[in-house]
Amino acid sequence: MAHGAQDLQDRAVEPPPPSETPLPDDPNQIQFSADLAEYDSNGDVVTVSGDVRLFREGNRLRADKVVWNRKSGQVVANGNIAVTNPEGDTAYGDSIELTDSxxxxxxxxxxxxxxxxxxxxxxxxxxxxxGVIRVDRAAYTPCAVVDSGNCPKEPSWKITAVRVVYDPAKQRIRYTGARVSLFGIASLPLPVFSHSVGDGNASGLLAPELRYDAVNGFEVALPYYFSLAPNRDLTLTPRLFTGALPLVQAQYRHLLDKGAFSVTGYGTYSRRSDDFTSPAAGISTENAFRGYIDAVGRYQFDENWSTSGSVRLASDRTFLRRYDISSDDRLRNNLRVERIDRDSYFAINGWFVQTLRPTENQGLQAVALPEIDYRLRFGQDLIPGGRFELQANSLAIGRGAGQDTQRAFASLRYDLRKLTSWGQEVTLTGYARGDVYNTQ
Structure with missing residues (x-):
């Protein structure tokens, strides 16, 4: 049965398996097996038929019939063809004309x-x-072409194009005259574009964003992804507006051996007075730099010690809402160092909050530095079923224009668990705690 053009379904033939016998040492020799072999000594032509298999330098071919002209090096195969290269890509077809390599x-x-x-x-x-493959009037899909019952189905999305070029060295597919079809519905034409294949990252344009709001007008975002390394990438997104100056967004991500961090930033020049629908007293009408940074990270020093943190800071109180980045009215910043093992926990924390509420005084926002917390379990061997737990905690809260507070406490708790002869569990608990406060 002949297959139609752009038929993405599996073919009936299985890909050729590796040779069961060692390949010739001479790379110019072809190893083959077949049900029937004929040799024309006058034309130096070898014709093999049946279950034909050819092997050379890691390339494998299976077909019903193969004609090999040894003088010209031409190999013509017909019927149930499958060709597999050393990288594992398999090509199927009705007929194929190859060189003898x-x-x-x-x-x-x-x-x-x-x-x-x-x-x-x-x-x-x-x-x-x-291994570069060039095809005409082609289709590509990464989606499954069979359902759960192994029956053929149309892929969820596919790309059809006038011409497609696949470069295995670059792991990239390029299209000319393409359209993307989603659930059978074709999109607008894409004259030229490309994308990577497989699990690796590749630099390139991402899907654009379009939206509209009353303050900035129409917005077009054109993100570009830079694959800096397998563990690092950068995405730059210029955002263009009809009612405001452009804004640039950048996101950098880095995966380390023992941690990871991500930093996202925004920046533009604009007037804060444009953020308000009516004139507001004390708001600048001059263009000035405005921006926002959002960073988060964690690093594991060893099996016990680690550090983590998050930073969120804005240049002013209306920037995030003006550009629809976030609706948060407070930005929390934190830095933490921790040590955890089986029986103890130790942490030093610092907190800072930036308020974005128009009527709140930033000087009244608390800065918690440091917060120290220590917990220890011990005494499990003193009395079977018993355990002590010690906790010590201190916190200092400072304000630039308000009241400062320090407090500390220490507590000791003892739990004794016993089972009665009737199978009941009885827990006896003793607890003591002391607190100290200071306010300035």
Whole structure:
């Protein structure tokens, strides 16, 4: 049965397995097996048929019939064709014309199943030196083409194009004259674009964002993703408005051996007076830098010690709402160092809050530095079933224009758990605590 153009469904033939016998040491030799072999000594042509399998330099071919012209190096295969390269990509077709290296050739009614995930189907395709595949009137999808019952189904989304080029060295697919179809509905045309395949990251444009609000007008965001390394990336997003100057957003992410952190920042020049629908007293009408930073991270020094923190700071109280970044009215900042083991816990914390409420005084916002907390469990061996727990905690709260407070407490608790002969659990608890306060 002939397959139609852009048929993304699996073909009936299985990909050729690796050779069961060692390959020849000479890379110019081809190892093959077949049910029937014929040799034309005059034309130096080998014809093999049946379950034909050819192997050379990691490339494998399976077909019903193969004609190999040893003088020209041309290999023509027909019927139930499957060709697998050393990277694991498998190409299927009705007929194929290859060089005797089994690397380069032309395939009719082609389907390529990529080892990294995804598949390409086309009326006609060529495979060139280096494994580059060029196809015409093609379709690509990374989605499943069968349902849970293993029955064929239309993929959730696919890309159709006039021409597709797959470069395995770059792990990238480029399209010319493409359309994206989602659940069978085609999108606007995309003249030229590309994307990566597999699990690796690749730099490139991300999906644009469009929106409108009464203050900034129409907004267009064009994010660009930079893959700096397997564990680092950067996304830059210029945001253009019809009613305001542009804004730039940047996000940097870094995964470390023992931790990770992410930093997001926004910046622009604008007038704070534009944030209000009516004139407000004391609000600047001059363009000035405005921005916001949001950072979070954690690092594990060893199995016990770690540190973590988060920073959220804005240049002024209306910036986040003006650009619809966040509706929070307070920004909390924290830095923490912790030590945890089986029987103890120790932490030093610092807190700072930036208020975004128009009527609140920033000087009245509390700065908690430091908060120290220590807990220890001990005495499990003194009396079977018993355990002491010691806790000590202190906190200093300061305000730039308000009351400062310090407090500390220490407590000791003892729990004794026993089971009666009737299977009842009885817990005896003793608890003592002392507190100290100071207010200035």
């Amino acid at each position: 089994l690397k380069d050739g032309v395939i009719q009614n082609m389907l390529v199943v990529l080892e990294q995930g995804g598949r390409i189907a086309a009326e006609r395709g060529t495979r060139e030196e280096g």
